[in-house]
Structure formats: structure tokens, C-alpha cells
Amino acid sequence: MTAEEQALKGHVFVVHGKVNQVLHDAVVVPTDEFLTVEPHWRDLIETEQPPRPTTWAKGWGRHRDTRCWLVDVTDLYGVYDTVLDRLEGAVEDIARSEDLGDPRGRRALPLVAVPVLGIGKGGYDGQQGRVLTSLIARLTDLASTHQLDIALVAANSSVYHAAQNLRRKLDPPLPEFEARAKALGKRAKHGELALFLGAGISIPAGLPSWEDLIKDLAEEARLPHADLTELTPIDQAELIEHRAEAEAGSQRRVRFQQSVAKRTSKAAQPALLHALIAGLDIRQAATTNYDTLYEQAMEAAGHPVAAILPWASGSGADRWVLKLHGDREHPEQIVLTRRHMVRYDAANRPSAALLQSLFLTHHLLVIGASMTDDNVIRLAHEVQAYREDHHQEQSEFGTVLHPSNRGPSIRAQLWEGQLDWVHLPPRRRDGCLPGARNLPRSGRTPRLDHVGLVTRSTISRPAGRGRPGPRASGPNAL
16 A cells, blocks of 8 residues: 555544435445335435345345445344445445546545444344444444545434444544643533634535636636736636626626526535534534535534524524625625625624624634635734733634645734634645545554544533533544
């Protein structure tokens, strides 16, 4: 195995949600010897009764030429190893299948989605502990052997938390991040942690990066992108909107913003990273993203977002998301150009104030954002000046998870004392945040769930909210 192949050794993630709400390269669908498929799996195979695969005598088989592999999860003698052997045959076949193409979402490795097999109508519902222990161990071996990432998806909350705890035994804490982990875990336990999400979390779902979005819009406006490179991205967008103005008249702005909304509506399934973040169940979030993938992932995990601000009131909402720059459902309010940025404070001051209140009252976990947005920078600096003017104790008001192939970011020095900048070398061919994995460990194969890296300690629901009790988090939660 080459050094690069060793660096890309597969990993098992534990996800709280639904299999069809995680973008995957292949999926395992449970059935019985008669190929009976329960209704909640039928949207994956698009039929009530799949035809018998050619390998069905072995208890597994590919459904036609789709991304679905069927596995018989029943056994007359109640031997779960028989089910695991069938699963292994299916995963090995997935690894050999060359027609699946490159990994979706710019991932380094293909992602196989696997539900917890056998605890429904498979007959092992009274043996969840034994099933999860054996299943996670076998999946870990398969991921490593076949260079696949595997998402073990649990729809049931108790099964999800049990799987977290079991996987913790196979994924011990990273000593170099344990102090950060405990600090963030403590904040989360007391309801003091909030999210700030940037475009980087949606790239692995198939949405364009900021640069690719501008290129697409320039092409539509028949502007050579090479001619725009001397301008900043928001000035590039401004010029593109001006070109649209000449063609669309009084409706130019709405038409331009509708084009943005269209391009950020192409992804139907949340990426693994959305699902991992949703599993943390952090109740307040702010984002500059236009898509709704995070909200979909929260819904799939059983944590529906009660209010999308600014279009709904957050009063009394158990969970809410603040869309700072508009979204695809409200294209006329999308913020992208220089003009939009200049007018932002006058048009969106309450939203800006709410973000600033999060800076002052919570600790922000920043994921998928490199903190280059002009408005966000201004608002953060205003908060810092406010803290200094009022002689507040100077402590960092956020943690940035920043993947980079170029080493620690010089940008971290700009935020010294305000943001804890955590450098995450992704060891990926594309260098972006998708998939949330791979941090070097001394003498070990690199692997990491980026999001969970800094929340390894136990997270519980804030007092008075929902059921009490411990909730594992971090990579063990993901």
C-alpha cells in the first residue's frame, strides 16, 4: 500500500438520520430471503418487489445497475454473523464496482451508507448491544480493508447514542485536542454553543464554491471570467449583475438573484458533513448559505428547525437558523454583490444584531467558513470593540475549524484573541471541507471526523430541555 493509499484509509462514521438524507455512492438496503422491502426503503429502490439478483443465493445482491445493494438480514438460527457475512459480500462487491464513477461530492473515498441491520424486522431487536458491537467492528475492518468510508445510519435516537458509545472504544481521543474538546463539550452541555456555517459544508453535497458560482454566473452573462480576475469576488458579482441589468431592465436584480438561487438548489441530499453537524443538535445557528441542506439534515435527525429567520420569529422556537444572506426560497433577498454588501446594514440590521448577540452570549463553532465575508468581519470587529470599551474579560468568542493543505492559515493571526483557529490538514485531493475527515496522528493512519474533533467530551441537553441524560458527541457522536 502506498503512502497516499495509507493516508486515505477508510473510516466508519455514525450518523443520526435517514439513509436517503445522506449523499452516498452506494447504499445497503435490508430485506429478507423473499426480497420483501419495507415501505420506508422503497424510495431508494423505486419498486415494491425488486427482481432476484444473480448473487442472491449468497444472501446479497445489487439491485439492477443502481447504487443499491440488497442484504438478507434474517437468519433461521439467529446467528448474526451470518448477516454480517452477507453484508461483507455486498461491501466487497461495492468496492469492486467500477461503474459507480468517482466519489460523489468531491470526496477522496466512496461513501457507503449502511443502516443498522437486523434490529427492525430482522429478528434481533432484543439484542441491540450485541448487534451494534459486532456490526461496528465488522464495518471498521471493511472500511480499512477496502478503502471505503462507511456511514452507519441510525434513525432511532437510543440506537444512535449506543452506537456512539461503542465506537468510542474503537476511536480513542486525540490527546492534542482534548483540552479544546472538553471546553467545547462543557459549553455545549450548558447550551452556550452556537453554529456559524459557511459554503464549505455544502460543496460536498454538489453545490458550487463561491468561485465556481461566480464563474457560472459570468458564463451566463457572457462575461469571460478571465477578465474579472483583477476584481474581488463581490465586485465580480456586481459587474455580472450590471450586465444582467442591461438585458433584463427593471427586473435585473431579481433575475440575477434568481440565477443564484437556481444554482444553489441543485443538491437534493445533504452531505455527510451536514448529517454529522445535525447529530450534534446545536440549537442556534447562523449561516451565509443559500441552500436548505442543513435544515434537511436536522429534520432527518429528528431535530427539526422550528424557525428560519428572518422570515419567521424565533420567539419560543426550540431550534432556529438565521439566514444572513437570504436563501433559495427568498431569492429577492440574496446577498452577493458589492451593492448588496453596502446596503446590508440598512436592510438587515436586526439580523446583524442577532449575529452579534451570538458573539456576545455564545461560543460560535465555525464550520465551512474562512471568515472573509466583509459583513461578518465588520460585525465581529464591532463586537470586539464593544467588549474592549466595556472592559469585558477578553476571551475567544468562537472556534474556527479550518482545513487547509497549506498549513496553518496566516488569517488566524488576524483573529488572535477573538477566535481559536484550529488547523485541520485534510489530506485530500481537492483540499476542501467535504466529508469531515483525516487529521494526522503520530505513527497512525490519519483519520478524523472534522466536526467532532473538538467535542469529544459528553454533551447533554441543556437543563429543562427534552430528556435529561448524557449524550456522546465528537467523532464518537459522528
